[in-house]
Amino acid sequence: MPSHLGNDNNGNNNTPICHWRDCPRGGRPFGALYMLQQHLRAHTGEKPYECVWQNCGKRYSRLENLKTHVRKHTGERPYRCTSCDSAFTNASDRSKHVERVHGGKKRYRCTDCQCAYTDPSSLRY
Secondary structure (H helix, E strand, O other), rough: OHHHHHHOOOOOOEEEOOOOOOOOOOOOOOOOOHHHHHHHHHOOOOOEEEEOOOOOEEEEEHHHHHHHHHHHOOOOOOOOOOOOEEEOOOHHHHHHHHHHOOOOOOOOOOOOOOOEOHHHHHHHO
């Protein structure tokens, strides 16, 4: 990483700050250098992690995203719901499932009959 992109200019070279012009972070520092490095990839478009699965070749800026992607090829679903038999490739999808299916919050209401649902796809006409 070029030094002018990752260090502040007040003499403290240990503070990871993005100096990219018009960056929406507005000079707020990152908690660690690796976080700045990942952030800079959003500006540069760099995607160093490539899927080597046959005929795939998708690329990612973060290793975690590549690992989740590879699970689509392998069928691995390590994140299991504790309330049912559902399983997911990542924790975020599991959390959404738990909230929508088991959370009991029915946020999506039909304007005609006032029935409420946990998932917007249930609002079919």
